[in-house]
Amino acid sequence: MSYYDLPCDQCGHPNDINWDICHNKDCAETITAPFIIRLASIAAEQTALNDNYRLAKTQLGSKGKGNALMIFEDMIDRQASVTMTAPVDFVFDWFLRKKDAFLPYRKQVELKIREHATYVNAKKRSYVDSAIFADREMIFGAMTLDETGLTSYGPVIMILNTKFVRRNTGLLIENSFNFHDRIVEEHKWTVNDPLPAGNLCVWNERQKLAVIKCKEQIVSNDDSSRFSEYILKSTGDRKTDEFMEAYIDAEFYPAMVEKLKFPADLITDFETNPDLLEYKLQFEELGRKVIVESYAK
C-alpha cells in the first residue's frame, strides 16, 4: 500500500483516499467513509497519533500529573462537542426559511449566494484548504468542552448533534492557518510533502489529540476548571483564537443542530422585538433547545 492508500472494507483492495469507488473492478463498492475520516485514518497518521499520545502520557505520568490527565481525558470523553458560530440573521434565515444544506464557501460563491471574499483572504483560505483537503471542501467548526464557540464568526453558537459529529468529523490540532504557517517554519513543508503526521484525528480519538495539544498546560496547572479554555479560547479575533479545528465532511442541515445559544444581551431583543420572539418560539417548536446566556462576544 502506498502512503495515501486505505484497504477497501469489502475486498481489502488498496484505494487512494481520494477515490469514492473501490478500484478493484470486481468489487467497485462505493466508499462511504467521509474523506476527512479517510485522511485521518491513513497508517502514518494513526501511528504518529498513537506514538505522540503515548509519549505525552508517559511525560505527564513521570511528572506526577497522571491524575490531572485522567480528569482531562474524562472531560474530553464526556463533555466534548462541536460548535459553529454565526450571525443572528443567518441562523434565523437558515433554520426557519431556507432549511436546506449549509454550503461551504466555494459553493456559496458558485451559486452567487455570497460575494467573493477579498483577493488576499480568498487566496490564503483556498491555498491552505487545498494543502490539507486537496479538491474537497469542508464545513468548519471547533471542539469545545463547555459549549462555547468562536464568536469572531458571529454571536450565535450552534451545538451540533453528537452522533452526526462522530460519523462525519475530523479534528486538527489547531487552526489550519496557524498549522500551515507552523509546518512551513518547523518542517520546511512544501506541497510535495505529506502533512507532518499526528496532528489530525477522527472524532473518536479526540482525547489523544487533545492530550498531545495540551500536555504542557496540564503540567503547569492541573486545575480542571481551566481545561475548557485549553481546548478552546475565543478571543473575538480570528488571529488569536486558540482551538482544535473541526471539519464536518457531510451534508449539513439545521436538523443536525441540537442547541442554539444566544448571548444574554439579545434577551432584550427577544422581549422587545416580536419577530425575534416568534423566531425563538418556532425554534423551540422544532424541538431545539434555545439557551440564553452571558458569554464574551
Ligand SMILES: [Zn+2]
Ligand atoms: Zn473493494
